Amino acid sequence: MTDIQKYEFDRLGYLVLPGILNAAECTKLATAMDGLEEHAATRVKQAPLKKSVWGPEYHVSPEKGYLASGEREPGKTLIIEDFFNADPAFDLLVEHAPTMALIRAIVQDRPTINNSEIRIRYPSNQTTAHMGGPIAAKYRYGFNGNGIDCMMVRMVYFVRDVEAEDGPFCVVPATHKGNFPTPYGTNDSDAEPGMIGLPVKAGDAILFTEHLRHGGKSIRSGRTRKTLHIGYGPYWMKSQNIGTMDEPQNIRPETLARYTLEQQLLFRSW
Secondary structure, three states: OOHHHHHHHHHHOEEEEOOOOOHHHHHHHHHHHHHHHHHHHOOOOOOOEEEOOOOOEEEEOOOOOOEEEEOOOOOOEEEEEOHHHOOHHHHHHOOOHHHHHHHHHHOOOOEEEEEEEEEEEOOOOOEEEEOOOOOOHHHOEEEEOOEEEEOOEEEEEEOOOEOOOEOOEEEOOOHHHOOOOOOOOOOOOOOOOOOEEOOEOOOOEEEEEOOOOEEEOOEOOOOOEEEEEEEEEEOOOOOOOHHHOOOOOOOOHHHHOOOOHHHHHOOOOO
């Protein structure tokens, strides 16, 4: 992480990272995401089902090892968690060198992957504003004598362009340092004062601390938005996927067998 990136991440709570994936990687990931969407959308309400501690029920895929919730309908979101189990195409994001150079600069303990989800947002959908201000310790942004010290941070990878009308990821900059909860009484990402959308191109990514107030603008273009999310934090933090919240990471032995020891350590919370 460069000095400018450290300064801007500390100041704003996020970084937009142009061209972190090349065209071939975007194509490979987009194809895998499209295939997984088709697989999950037709099975998401079928048994076996697992109830999350946060409430939603998730389909647990016996075949591909992912968890999925939501639905493929206008205004809705389909979420597919633990996608590493489902397709080796996603392996290029495991120990991804440009990503890990950033993560190791802001997570002081040995970092591990605690969140892996594909978010598919259908036309007219909005992701409500959340986080910011006083927050649970596992999401906090910190700074000490060794520099930036984050708990959970997240990389969002974009394999297709997201324009202003496509429901871009949005943030209220610098709210990771706020001392007060939002006084606006709204979770509406379109209406929240200070919330800005971040249009991106295919191959870009956004890195942010979960402490930052963020969400997703409404999709007005009629296009579906698909993004890959990978969350990182200190090694002792367990899964932060909604379907397996605070449980050990859901990673199959046959998935781990594809990885080097260094890659395997990214899924071990001990």
